[in-house]
Amino acid sequence: MSAARKREILLDLREGFFRVCALMCAGLFVYRGVYQLIEDPTRLNAALVAISEILTFTWLLLSRRPVTRDWNPLTVIVSVSASFGVALITLQPGIALIPLYVAAPLQFIALLFVIWGKISLGRSFAILPANRGVMTGGAYRLVRHPIYAGYLAGHVLYLLSAFSFHNLAVYAVITYLQLYRILREEALLATVAEYRAYMERVHYRLFYRLF
Numbered sequence: 001m002s003a004a005r006k007r008e009i010l011l012d013l014r015e016g017f018f019r020v021c022a023l024m025c026a027g028l029f030v031y032r033g034v035y036q037l038i039e040d041p042t043r044l045n046a047a048l049v050a051i052s053e054i055l056t057f058t059w060l061l062l063s064r065r066p067v068t069r070d071w072n073p074l075t076v077i078v079s080v081s082a083s084f085g086v087a088l089i090t091l092q093p094g095i096a097l098i099p100l101y102v103a104a105p106l107q108f109i110a111l112l113f114v115i116w117g118k119i120s121l122g123r124s125f126a127i128l129p130a131n132r133g134v135m136t137g138g139a140y141r142l143v144r145h146p147i148y149a150g151y152l153a154g155h156v157l158y159l160l161s162a163f164s165f166h167n168l169a170v171y172a173v174i175t176y177l178q179l180y181r182i183l184r185e186e187a188l189l190a191t192v193a194e195y196r197a198y199m200e201r202v203h204y205r206l207f208y209r210l211f
Contacts, residue, residue: 103161114150
């Protein structure tokens with residue numbers, strides 16, 4: 001077997017591993033989200049956070065293979081932890097720092113922004129920082145990472161509507177890792193002149209005038 005063929009098989013195995021993990025996490029969130037709704041049908045915030053994470057893993061299953069991907073061991077650990085670490089959050093009611101009738105509609109808007117970002121991205125979604133082509137249309141005209149922005153907003157809103165120190169710790173770690181992931185992703189994409197031009201047009205990564 002040629003070295004090129006061995007490398008291709010290795011890449012397929014890696015890709016398959018990530019997609020199997022995604023399928024397992026999606027199944028876990030389906031189970032937990034449905035269980036919470038059966039226990040209490042009014043818990044729309046739990047349903048929305050479950051749907052949001054299910055979409056992440058579903059999109060990963062449908063994504064196409066990238067042109068280049070960052071296989072740096074630290075980047076792999078950070079990206080996998082940031083993506084699959086959400087399985088560690090609890091969907092228990094917690095303490096409502098803001099009322100559900102305020103949090104749930106805003107969560108829904110954040111989820112719509114995530115969906116818009118993913119539609120704009122098409123099948124170019126990835127767990128690891130990767131180059132599947134430069135995306136500049138749709139939600140990417142507003143910020144450079146609309147999907148991450150929507151997830152972060154949804155996480156904060158869910159945490160405020162069902163606060164626990166456990167979820168605070170999990171989300172704090174996930175957010176820190178996501179920021180590292182964004183910087184690695186931009187370092188990879190910035191090797192392409194088209195993306196450097198895009199960065200000059202769209203100045204903010206997540207939120208207008210903030211970051």
